[in-house]
Amino acid sequence: MSAKRSLLQQVHADGAAAASAVTARTSGPAIVSRPSVPADHVERNPGVPLDLDVVRAIHVNRSAVERRTATIPTRRTVKKEWQAAWLARAITLMDLTTLSGDDTPGNVRRLCAKARNPLRSDIERALGLQDKGITVAAVCVYHTLVPTAVEALRGSGIPVAAVSAGFPAGLSPFEQRLEEIHASVAAGAREIDIVITRAHVLTGNWQALYDEVRAFRDACGEAHLKAILATGELATLTNVARASMVAMQAGADFIKTSTGKIQPAATLPVTLVMLQAIRDHYHATGRRVGMKPAGGISKAKLAIQYLVMLRETLGQDWLTPDLFRFGASSLANDVLMQLEKQRTGVYQSADYFSKD
Numbered sequence: 001m002s003a004k005r006s007l008l009q010q011v012h013a014d015g016a017a018a019a020s021a022v023t024a025r026t027s028g029p030a031i032v033s034r035p036s037v038p039a040d041h042v043e044r045n046p047g048v049p050l051d052l053d054v055v056r057a058i059h060v061n062r063s064a065v066e067r068r069t070a071t072i073p074t075r076r077t078v079k080k081e082w083q084a085a086w087l088a089r090a091i092t093l094m095d096l097t098t099l100s101g102d103d104t105p106g107n108v109r110r111l112c113a114k115a116r117n118p119l120r121s122d123i124e125r126a127l128g129l130q131d132k133g134i135t136v137a138a139v140c141v142y143h144t145l146v147p148t149a150v151e152a153l154r155g156s157g158i159p160v161a162a163v164s165a166g167f168p169a170g171l172s173p174f175e176q177r178l179e180e181i182h183a184s185v186a187a188g189a190r191e192i193d194i195v196i197t198r199a200h201v202l203t204g205n206w207q208a209l210y211d212e213v214r215a216f217r218d219a220c221g222e223a224h225l226k227a228i229l230a231t232g233e234l235a236t237l238t239n240v241a242r243a244s245m246v247a248m249q250a251g252a253d254f255i256k257t258s259t260g261k262i263q264p265a266a267t268l269p270v271t272l273v274m275l276q277a278i279r280d281h282y283h284a285t286g287r288r289v290g291m292k293p294a295g296g297i298s299k300a301k302l303a304i305q306y307l308v309m310l311r312e313t314l315g316q317d318w319l320t321p322d323l324f325r326f327g328a329s330s331l332a333n334d335v336l337m338q339l340e341k342q343r344t345g346v347y348q349s350a351d352y353f354s355k356d
């Protein structure tokens with residue numbers, strides 16, 4: 001498929017394919033332990049030269065995207081024996097975050113303990129997951145708390161992600177943002193979440209956006225780069241798609257919807273457009289890029305809708321921490337409540353689960 005193909009055409013094609021494969025129940029993904037190959041040794045996206053013909057050829061029809069995403073809850077359901085598998089998979093795809101102003105070393109250590117053992121032992125035993133090595137995908141902290149998180153996660157294989165480069169506004173002086181990335185990597189961060197300059201998108205200055213993301217990618221060294229697009233500030237879905245493509249051409253390992261600080265954050269339509277852009281880039285270059293919806297995904301039912309859409313659009317290969325993440329803080333507890341319902345048949349109060 002040409003990367004120049006309109007995302008509107010792609011939405012229609014996906015809709016037709018989905019319509020021919022409607023089922024009352026979506027089969028569950030196999031529950032697996034953490035990949036045996038660490039994330040920082042997985043083949044990365046090296047980037048390609050900026051192709052403005054590809055970028056400018058992208059156009060998105062909002063109504064077509066919204067119609068497609070509106071049908072997901074009605075035509076795809078996950079029931080009974082499959083639901084626990086999907087929920088357990090969702091846990092392995094979470095980046096636990098502590099970015100709400102309560103960032104103390106003690107709080108970060110508690111978050112890291114939860115990351116190591118996100119499931120209570122009684123739930124693991126009841127669902128037959130005690131030997132699966134279930135952990136979250138990463139722990140995401142502010143730049144200054146990277147050393148605390150690295151020490152707390154030592155030996156677990158769970159990477160520390162740092163929100164660097166002037167997060168959440170991303171408007172500090174450029175050299176200062178680069179220095180912060182270098183410092184986060186030196187402190188042990190294996191993933192770096194940066195915020196792009198939204199003005200480059202809003203003014204159509206794609207060369208400036210490409211150069212910025214490329215410089216951040218180079219500053220990361222061996223650490224993986226997640227480019228936060230702040231989609232709620234990009235005005236149109238066409239801008240979201242074009243910004244996604246430029247970030248991937250510049251070498252972003254992940255594209256991410258938002259910081260979670262500005263609304264709207266992640267939405268199904270925005271995420272679908274970004275997934276389509278990832279597929280176009282993959283078909284054009286053969287390079288897989290990850291996706292991270294973040295902000296506003298607090299319910300297990302909604303998380304499953306995102307996973308269904310991911311599987312429909314990019315396939316089973318993307319259902320891995322190397323290629324998909326949830327930016328989540330409150331989602332983890334709702335997933336645990338749903339798994340407890342699977343075990344006992346009744347819901348427990350949220351007070352039975354940790355708040356961080």
